[in-house]
Amino acid sequence: MTDHGNRKPDWWKGAVIYQIYPRSYLDTTGSGTGDLRGITRKLDYIADLGVDAIWISPFVASPMLDFGYDVSDYLAVDPLFGTLDDFRQLLDAAHQRGLKVLMDQVLSHTSDQHAWFLESRQDRDNPKADWYVWADPTQTGGPPNNWLSVFGGPSWQWEPRRGQYYLHNFLRQQPDLNYHCEQVQQAVLDTCRFWLDLGVDGFRLDVCAFYFHDRELRDNPPNPVQPEGAHFMFNPYSMQAHKYDIGRPENLEFLERLRALCDTYDDRILLGELNQEDGEELHKSYTAGHRLHIAYGYWLLGSEEVSAALFRDTARELGYGDGDGWPCWALDNHDFTRSLTRLGLERNPEAGPILTAAMTLLRGASCLYQGAELSLPEAQLPYDRIRDPYGREFFPAYKGRDGARTPMPWNRDTPHAGFSEAEPWLPVVEPHQISAVDVQQVTLGSPLNRVRTFLKWRREQPELLQGSMSFLDLPEPLLGIRRSGEGRSIICILNLSNDEVVHECTEDFCGTPITGHGFTAIHRNGMLEIPAFGAWFGATE
Structure with a gap:
């Protein structure tokens, strides 16, 4: 190991x-x-x-x-x-x-080439006969129900060796296991x-x-x-x-x-x-x-x-x-x-x-x-x-x-x-x-x-890894997230648009600026200026 x-x-x-x-x-x-x-x-x-x-x-x-x-x-x-x-x-x-x-x-x-399926499909009495989802046809020969495959068409494929349908939620070559x-x-x-x-x-x-x-x-x-x-x-x-x-x-x-x-x-x-x-x-x-x-x-x-x-x-x-x-x-x-x-x-x-x-x-x-x-x-x-x-x-x-x-x-x-x-x-x-x-x-x-x-x-901010989360009441296109740990919160305000956003933001709300994250924003005179696709990060106690 x-x-x-x-x-x-x-x-x-x-x-x-x-x-x-x-x-x-x-x-x-x-x-x-x-x-x-x-x-x-x-x-x-x-x-x-x-x-x-x-x-x-x-x-x-x-x-x-x-x-x-x-x-x-x-x-x-x-x-x-x-x-x-x-x-x-x-x-x-x-x-x-x-x-x-x-x-x-x-x-x-x-896969239908898996050894389990190759054995299961042979007949109804082999040791792996029940390892896949098999079903009898209806009286008119059709599949047993209306289930559909994600990849198109019914999710049932006929197997002549058993005289039954098998279930496949994806390709017909992907038979479903019977859990x-x-x-x-x-x-x-x-x-x-x-x-x-x-x-x-x-x-x-x-x-x-x-x-x-x-x-x-x-x-x-x-x-x-x-x-x-x-x-x-x-x-x-x-x-x-x-x-x-x-x-x-x-x-x-x-x-x-x-x-x-x-x-x-x-x-x-x-x-x-x-x-x-x-x-x-x-x-x-x-x-x-x-x-x-x-x-x-x-x-x-x-x-x-x-x-x-x-x-x-x-x-x-x-x-x-x-x-x-x-x-x-x-x-x-x-x-x-x-x-x-x-x-x-x-x-x-x-x-x-x-x-x-x-x-x-x-x-x-x-x-x-x-x-x-x-x-x-x-x-x-x-x-x-x-x-x-x-x-x-x-x-x-x-x-x-x-x-x-x-x-x-x-x-x-x-x-x-x-x-x-x-x-x-x-x-x-x-x-x-x-x-x-x-x-x-x-x-x-x-x-x-x-x-x-x-x-x-x-990775160096514990509040962002396992802290609690709440959202700030901010207008579009600003996404505001507060992540809180023991005695400290990080305020995250992201501009998800292609235009600069200026938003009124008190120091108590925005927190003390944090650097080192690679995004830019400026807080001055009570206003937060966030460039296109920029972000502000601040710390509060």
């Missing part, structure tokens, strides 16, 4: 977790695809960002139809990314730099134990509200509130209220078992991905007691406009108080359009650092997706370069997730921005190439340098 260094059991409460999409981080083999050694090679860069942990998207064995989220062997590293020994070296190197390592665990479903089967639960726990023994610091749990399904296979009712925003309206999946296929109460019991396993190790955590249907109840129940340590949803990830109300109202809607569990915040990840594009700020890369600040000033942990520190916009790709099956299914109404998954740009003046010596699996677009790391590192006031400065400063 690797050395975890200085153990802090509650390190996760205010942590910044840097998400790495390994296919697109750094290629060290000339395959055109990133790998584990590429992550290890860039750990100094990551540690210098001022983050506390890394979350690595799936790197275990997979046919890669959904790019690692279709697992064919939970205990093997896919050769595309390297070897198990490469991962051990990554763990050791990360821990030496004080970085925790979270591993993406896709536990709701497997009502105790053997499945034990096999999943054994999988997690293997990686915990190896030294991982916890898991990001993919779609962890999807583990259980309704035993009676009842139809989902119509969604009484149709989702807003073009991002969600291309897919009829949103027209159902997912009452019976996800979010079942049995999920909580299994998460308690998984948490109990993690608690037998030191300072390991569970980060859950949760949908936002019945969001307040779902998130608070999943992070209550001995379940998930932290969880994130889609409010910020799916938003298409930025405002102080976005951050303030989202936090209030979730309703996390000092006595509740801990949320996790995310503006970007591998499943959503990059925030600068989604929020209409492509021409304002200087907005990136203030958005990162706003997210990480909220009570809870935060996930910072690779490239967000560079203020990268969404990559615009033609249909013939799209690899994402989700995008290919719904193009052009929805162009998929590849625009957020293109390679990390390291060097402006080298082919493929220094990501690979070969043609990458996805192209490096010009707006990314000119925003490469090597350019931003030597540019005063670049998004990268501002994010670094802020995150390192934040």
Whole structure:
């Protein structure tokens, strides 16, 4: 087991977790695809960002139809990314730099090439016959209910060898495990134990509200509130209220078992991905007691406009108080359009650092997706370069997730921005190439340098890590947050607009100025002057 260094059991409460999409981080083999050694090679860069942990998207064995989220062997590293020994070296190197390592665990479903499913599909009497969700057809030969796949069409696929349908919430090649089967639960726990023994610091749990399904296979009712925003309206999946296929109460019991396993190790955590249907109840129940340590949803990830109300109202809607569990915040990840594009700020890369600040000033942990520190916009790709099956299914109404998954740009003046010596699996677009790391590192006031400065400063402020939170009554576009600890509060006033804002502000309200965070604002003659995408930080007793 690797050395975890200085153990802090509650390190996760205010942590910044840097998400790495390994296919697109750094290629060290000339395959055109990133790998584990590429992550290890860039750990100094990551540690210098001022983050506390890394979350690595799936790197275990997979046919890669959904790019690692279709697992064919939970205990093997896919050769595309390297070897198990490469991962051990990554763990050791990360821990030496004080970085925790979270591993993406896709536990709701497997690939149809997984040995468990290959056995289960053969007939109805084999030892793994009940390891997946099987159902007889209706009298007219159709699927057993109206459940839909996230990736389009019914979530049932016919299997002639058994004369039954199997459930798949995503691709038909991603059959759902049957968590009502105790053997499945034990096999999943054994999988997690293997990686915990190896030294991982916890898991990001993919779609962890999807583990259980309704035993009676009842139809989902119509969604009484149709989702807003073009991002969600291309897919009829949103027209159902997912009452019976996800979010079942049995999920909580299994998460308690998984948490109990993690608690037998030191300072390991569970980060859950949760949908936002019945969001307040779902998130608070999943992070209550001995379940998930932290969880994130889609409010910020799916938003298409930025405002102080976005951050303030989202936090209030979730309703996390000092006595509740801990949320996790995310503006970007591998499943959503990059925030600068989604929020209409492509021409304002200087907005990136203030958005990162706003997210990480909220009570809870935060996930910072690779490239967000560079203020990268969404990559615009033609249909013939799209690899994402989700995008290919719904193009052009929805162009998929590849625009957020293109390679990390390291060097402006080298082919493929220094990501690979070969043609990458996805192209490096010009707006990314000119925003490469090597350019931003030597540019005063670049998004990268501002994010670094802020995150390192934040990490030294205990009030911002685990303090209580309240909001200040300020007009748009000012976001006002008070974070309080023992005997001290930090007043945070952020300007989320492209114009300077002047606001009356008494010294008692604004506090004594704090420096070192990388943002600018001036308090004089009772007025607070905050430049575009700037911020004020003051201390009060």
